[in-house]
Amino acid sequence: MAEEKTIARPYAKAAFEYAVEHEAIDNWATMLGFASEVAKDQQVVEFLTNADKTQLMADFFISVCGEQLDEHGQNFIRVMAENKRLGVLPSVCDEFLELQAEHLKQITVRVTSATELSKPQLQTLTEALEKRLARSVQLDCCVDSSLIAGMVITAGDLVIDSSVKGQLSKLSDTLKA
Template identity: 45%
Template structure:
């Protein structure tokens, strides 16, 4: 079976092109995130997977669950997904839509995990350095994890930079056992 990302790609692109053409990227991003959160719920997936439900009924149930959080165009998008039995792809479609928007805006979300709280000056410097390296505007979020012992773990899209002491010790242990 094809991977979820492969199945979701044409839907994400179609949604992006529609939203971009109607100057509604922000609204669609928010609505897709809402629909994705609903589609990810175990009880919703269970109900939607019932063979007795027609695709039309699945779409109407899902739209009813979303309530006023989605617009008429998004409701039509949900109907198309339901007709093709692709409602379960909404979380992946939402993620790919966000990536397409970030690529258009030349921005990237970067998550930094450090052993200790980063000062605002360090966050700003790190954001500037990563922005130059990645050639994008960086939106930085951070958290602390004392198990890293020291250093940083940086996640920017598919790129992971492990500069933590824990990561270096793991690499050293692996090298010694080989």
């Protein structure tokens, strides 16, 4: 997985830089999202794995995507096919979307709480996180009753564990030391 991300990153960065330069970020996100879904299809995976000729792979992939790819998107697919990298298109799409979120100063924050949060609580949490992270926040909430009370907030590498379960775990570790 890490190797796939390493392979995908330069493709995503090149596509993103092109999209920014031509003010077509949303269009590229849509094209890459569609191509990514095509690349995940089992029949397409089998064809791409067994195909020897890069031109054949590119033509096949472009024909499957149809009008979803503009001329520049088709060229992008051809370059990836020449380098035998069509299999990493889902990772390219993920990397592109991360670059897009960074560019737009957006972040998705995972909030796991012991009970369902009310609308005022969600609003207060969103405002506090936007202030702390200095970007627009989209909450992805779920409930995990094993936390007992409180919540765990995950935003990228940042993890804030204010759950009773987490505090009990820290206390246990402190007492053992």
